Amino acid sequence: xxxEVPGAMGTSASLALRLGxxxxxxxxxxxxxLGVNFYTYNAYCFLVTVMGxxxxxxxxxxxxxxxxxxxxxxxxxxxxxxxxxIGDWVLSFLSLAAASSTASVTDLLVDVGSSFCPxxxxxxYQLSAAMAFLSWFLTFASALFNLWLLPSL
Amino acid sequence: xxxEVPGAMGTSASLALRLGxxxxxxxxxxxxxLGVNFYTYNAYCFLVTVMGxxxxxxxxxxxxxxxxxxxxxxxxxxxxxxxxxIGDWVLSFLSLAAASSTASVTDLLVDVGSSFCPxxxxxxYQLSAAMAFLSWFLTFASALFNLWLLPSL
Numbered sequence: 001x002x003x004e005v006p007g008a009m010g011t012s013a014s015l016a017l018r019l020g021x022x023x024x025x026x027x028x029x030x031x032x033x034l035g036v037n038f039y040t041y042n043a044y045c046f047l048v049t050v051m052g053x054x055x056x057x058x059x060x061x062x063x064x065x066x067x068x069x070x071x072x073x074x075x076x077x078x079x080x081x082x083x084x085x086i087g088d089w090v091l092s093f094l095s096l097a098a099a100s101s102t103a104s105v106t107d108l109l110v111d112v113g114s115s116f117c118p119x120x121x122x123x124x125y126q127l128s129a130a131m132a133f134l135s136w137f138l139t140f141a142s143a144l145f146n147l148w149l150l151p152s153l
Numbered sequence: 154x155x156x157e158v159p160g161a162m163g164t165s166a167s168l169a170l171r172l173g174x175x176x177x178x179x180x181x182x183x184x185x186x187l188g189v190n191f192y193t194y195n196a197y198c199f200l201v202t203v204m205g206x207x208x209x210x211x212x213x214x215x216x217x218x219x220x221x222x223x224x225x226x227x228x229x230x231x232x233x234x235x236x237x238x239i240g241d242w243v244l245s246f247l248s249l250a251a252a253s254s255t256a257s258v259t260d261l262l263v264d265v266g267s268s269f270c271p272x273x274x275x276x277x278y279q280l281s282a283a284m285a286f287l288s289w290f291l292t293f294a295s296a297l298f299n300l301w302l303l304p305s306l
Contacts (some may be wrong), residue, residue: 041261042257042260042261043257043261093249096250097249097250097252097253099250100249100254101253101254101256101257102257103254104196104199104254104255104257104258105257105258105261107195107196108194108195108196108261111195151304
């Protein structure tokens with residue numbers, strides 16, 4: 001079964017997914033952190049923590065994928081793949097939870113009024129939540145493609 | 154491959170999982186709804202909506218599982234299983250998002266002070282979020298067991 005599953009580790013589709021994850025999670029972290037006192041709300045601290053885990057994970061997998069695409073290797077040892085799948089699933093759930101927490105808290109702050117959140121800051125929080133949702137979606141796609149590959153090993 | 158996968162559709166483990174989902178999602182809905190004006194916060198409305206989807210889904214699958222356990226049938230047509238897996242995944246993501254939204258909004262309300270949420274109400278919101286997390290966990294377990302069964306069909 002050396003047929004390539006599109007999107008599995010070591011293909012160019014996987015490289016694109018990982019690059020997307022890196023970009024969106026970095027964007028989410030930057031929108032949340034730069035010049036904003038995010039640490040007043042627990043949900044925002046949670047988002048920053050989770051993004052701090054997702055970014056190094058995606059960056060290291062971007063490097064592995066890029067190496068495998070350019071030098072034609074195939075990182076399909078079952079044990080490595082299992083670690084990657086479990087990591088992807090855990091990070092995918094964490095980023096979904098963080099994204100929806102951020103979205104709901106921001107929504108509440110917008111409702112309560114401008115004393116808690118000036119219009120410009122609230123827009124940045126909303127952008128951060130949207131980026132986190134996109135990052136979750138791509139992580140989930142990677143996890144699903146890799147899970148699909150697992151029984152064929 | 155007529156070997157039984159523990160936790161897959163039609164086994165008693167699956168029946169137990171589905172019963173747990175029904176109990177926890179009903180508890181979450183009741184804690185949130187009874188005598189509380191939950192519709193002032195969007196996150197709570199979302200939780201109520203999602204639980205309103207999870208409860209009929211779990212109840213109908215409890216009935217299917219109970220029928221299959223007691224009358225020794227096996228509902229392993231790939232098409233039916235695929236519908237059940239997709240439904241489980243979608244509901245699992247929705248309930249995780251709803252649970253974490255509720256938890257973070259409740260946490261924010263507790264922080265802001267007792268004017269927004271008297272101690273008794275806040276405790277009920279927290280219980281509701283905890284029940285929703287448990288319901289998510291059981292739905293996820295069902296989805297994973299059924300996904301495991303899929304390649305063997």
